[in-house]
Amino acid sequence: MKVTAYAASVGHSVWFSHDLGESWARAPTPTGGIYNESRCWCVCTHPQRPGEVLSGTDQGVYRWDPAAERWNHLPSPMDGLHILQIAQAPHDPDLIYAGTRPAKLFRSADGGATWDSLNLGNAIECEIINTPRVTSIHFDPAERDTVWITIEIDGVFRSRDGGETWERLVEGLRTPDTHNLIFLDHNGERTILCSTELGLHKSYDNGLTWQWVDVPEAPWPYFRVMARRADDSGVIFLSVGDKPSGETGKLLRSRDWGNTWEDVGLPGKVNSTIWCIGTNPADPGLVFCCTIMGQVFRSTDGGETWRKMDRELGELRMIAWQPTPS
Secondary structure (H helix, E strand, O other), X not given: OOEEEEEEEEOOOEEEEOOOOOOOEEOOOOOXXXXXXXXXXXXXXXXXXXXXXEEEEOOOEEEEEOOOOEEEEEOOOOOOOEEEEEEEEOOEEEEEEEEEEOOOEEEEOOOOOOOEEEOOOOOOOEOOOEOOEEEEEEEOOOOOOOEEEEEEXXXXXXXXXXXXXXEEEOOOOOOOOEXXXXXXXXXXXXXXXXXXXXXXXXXXXXXXXXXXXXXXXXOOOEEEEEEEOOOOOOOEEEEEEOXXXXXXXXXXXXXXXXXXXXXXXXXXXXXXOEEEEEOOOOOOOOEEEEEOOOOEEEEOOOOOOOXXXXXXXXXXXXXXXXXXOO
């Protein structure tokens, strides 16, 4: 199976790799499309749209048209905002949510032709970073109309009616500086993991309350991104760094649904916090991760062993991959 990997960079638009991360290049943009030195914060793919990619930039949303091999701008109320997160519903690629800085959430039900601004009721200012921002968007795996988001710095938000109304779920969190969620529906019970600036938290009551979890294998409290291996093995990856951006970091692995953790042993010196982990159910064995300062690591055996790619790509915010259309 041939695949294409995508890396969203701050200052070099979106990098493409057609050889499992061995080499990277940007798509030519002779007319229109993403400016090749733009700041791109996220990329999003969907199995029902092979070859298509959505990217969030600070100039708007763009869609990669694989047939024409070009980026097309999708005008929206987000033009001019930092579009940090884009997610397409698993059951409908035309249902899209996008989160920005300042922290706002937008929804499109027609593939990006039109957008609604959703009323989260979130804070408009915060400590440390001044302006809150959306750090993750999740479609609930068990409830089609339920959507979750995390905001840095304002907590976890949930909507059970497709985004019409929202509730803030922060009881028990040591900090509202939330980064990512993972949903574990296993043996008839649900556990939700939440990564924050002050460690890992778990909820056993669907987000109503949170409990801090000690992770002795983490030398620092700054927990950033998490991802399940794209199968039912119970393997989960979790990144921890010395600080935001930072100078070093580790990738941890759990083999038992997040109960215990171990260092995966990324090769060489990790130059900053691992900022994104890219998985795809088309091949659970293929996993990418990247640091915020441009290192890319790859595993082809489901995260058991890792190799650092020779090419470094500048500041990166997200990495993803999908099968290449035949």
